[in-house]
Amino acid sequence: MLSRAFLSASFLALALTSLAADAPLSLVLQSRAPNGRAALVKEQWLPSRTAIIVCDMWDLHHCKNAVTREGEMAPRMNEVIEKARQAGVLIIHAPSSCMKPYEGTAARQRAQSAPTAARLPDKISEWCKQIPAEEAAVYPLDQNDGGEDDDATEHTAWAAELTKKGLNPKMPWTKQIDVLRIDQNKDAISDSGTEIWNLLEARDIDNVILMGVHTNMCVAGRPFGLRQMAKNGKHVVLMRDMTDTMYNPARWPFVSHTRGTELFIQHVERVICPTITSDQLIGGKPFAFSDATAGPKRLQILLLGDSTTEAIIPKQLAPDEPQIEDTLRILLATQGGLPACDVYNEGVSGEFIRRLLDTRYDKAVKTKPQADYIFIRYGINDRAKVPDFTTSFTKDFKELLARLRKDHPKAMLIPMTTIPYAANSQHEDINAFIVQVAKEEKLTLFDIAPRYLAELKKSPDGLNYRRYALAKVPENLRPFATPYIVQGKDPQVVVLDNRLDGVFGHLPGWYGDRHPTLAGYNVIADETAKWLAPIIRERK
Template identity: 45%
Template structure:
């Protein structure tokens, strides 16, 4: 029941405020699937904060940045950010504007004097002008920003003179760029801090009024993840889209520092996205215990999908085999990739899967997804756990009947009637081999278009990859009965899977 309630709370997309003096937040963090695994569950939890004990910090939202792209993105998000500030202020939160290096512009304002007059308090950890990466708390950042992080050819100089004019400063607000923010918070009895602004890989982490240092002081801190940006140049590692670079740093913060929320929690509506961000959201569900796709799919996604998709992962729960932590991400997904093996689920989890499938959105599946939600032979399911034994026939359009001998290599060829399907763009002109055992998948649905066939030993030819167009009760489908560790090392398989995702997603 608690898990059902959690999923319902997380699925709410309208603004959720407990009353006019508090904030109801849908926080998101990352917890390691198992110690040392390097893989993380995406965990959403509801939280209620007293507005009177909450400060909203606006970090370095300058009028102009030396990088043209950074200036443009600040200008784009400033109106939505101001709406959030207005809503938070109305409920009683303390608003602290922190446009670093511009205090001279505000020297005679009552908001500046308010911050300066706060009595000094003794911090738990000494406050610094800048807090560098903390190896005891975090690993290195997931992006290379050694060139300054600008995607344009701009000269680095101090271009800012004040905060962006779209962010209105009102009576009762404070202005500072130093540890004065912390002292003011102590004076006002602040326990919770909402951080937004720029840039996640720099000031949002390092400033004395930002994430690293306030977290170390024992304050409850959240980052508004759709009200921020990153200094990242896609020409640098990991060679992904600019907005993917921001997502990676946000994930880093969720793993090592604090939860995040979105502006939706304060304003309702949809989360903010930059005009340049056209990426569809792809959720990859990796929950199988044979082919190690939990280790092969993440690097594939970063290398092959980082320019074109907003990717998130759902992994199996090491403690509860019938639960998929974070499966509610399907509620906002544009496409899903299933790599699941014999995984009956708690009803609430399987209901999320069924709801996604029924929405008519794209479905990509590999290898064991043909029996992804079927129980093992003779398995007795606990109360509240359900299977989807006919997922192969209902959705993928096949009938999985086990496989031929593991010792036999599979030879894969283009199907005679495939034509020039986009999924097979750049497919090798000669046959290729896979160490995967050959799945027995026939017969296929009448609407399945076979792209590749496979043969092992003297066994009959079987379909290996096929597509289905959108139909009632489901969206486009791409399936390939491939995907072991060796396959992921092959360029032909990477292209096949990337093309299959693109076709299903309509890109």
């Protein structure tokens, strides 16, 4: 007979083995506030209560570029799946409309045989195109063309190749890509929202990781996708570096395919569910697609300046609306006949040239992709904060130009005049120095001041937002201010338009803040696009 000590030791060893097999996954979940600011939360997930759903990683696709990107991503995804499976995570392969090759397999039967859940959500077998949290958000991409980003000639040739193979060029997929190994002893295969939900419930799985393609379509909307999981109570996350979008850079918002994917992921993080990255499971760095899948080269435009470039208040109060860099990019895209472009806004509130050079130039400017055009708009803070402005400003400006020439040798450097704050505050003294620098450095000056002044004359306070200290608002009027208070050491009433002018317009200094609102930044972007477009055509 076995001794009690031996039995106790055996039980302890078994328990320790079981605990080791279910060692928690350490994850960092990223979500976003309505203003776009990222928030990170650390969580521990038990593998036995976790599933990975691999969405639509098909063998073929009607978009050739999508096939190329999937081929790059699949090996890394397989590493994630293998490691997760080994840890005890359930892997569910979900190649939609491709169940026939898996009929009769153990993995397919595992999904089919799961008992009907006691709680089966309504419409779990249907696509979900929107959840309530998305209703007020601006959808980040125009995907109405299906998101094809192939070159037209290449796409025609690809369709012909698929047809030659006897496949439907619009729906050529037949199975999951072979790179992803299916473990028939442990995994499940299904494209049914009902089957997958039953499987999750039968195993008491609360945590779900979605990966695969394409985020803005199948991954988000399938019956087993992010929206269905989120709205029906599963703790779901998107593995944001193990996905791709169907997005055509020739459509709004006219960003690169990579940036389009980033924008949709940010949408997911704001209104659907958090995200994680593959390195949290297998180490190394998050996956990134190679330059080979980046598409045609895009013009790189860099904006340098102070708060009148950064636009921090509009970005905080209207984060879903196009900002100055977005408006400039969109306006150039609508000109017709111009190369696609990316616009980077490196303006910072309160900044002057010396501070840029001494603090963040190497990180924020030197490391940017090689620029084709760099707009430089400084002067207001230089005059207010730099001793001996009349000599220092010119010297600092020329030092900045020298560094830009070294770090971005192909870029056209474009000094800009400052914008007038009002008809009686045109910063003519500052702009005289900028004109002088441009002339001495043999650079083409972009004089934004006349257009901005013309718009101010139409509506003297129409281009600036209202920012007013709450302490200056009479007590009896403060209830009107409540929805517009921005908290802080000195709480302020902030609005982007004239909606409070009728109540507060009589207060001394109500119109005192002259920073541009979105209307003002749209003026700057519009004039910049009109000025730059013919130069781009000439330099093509």
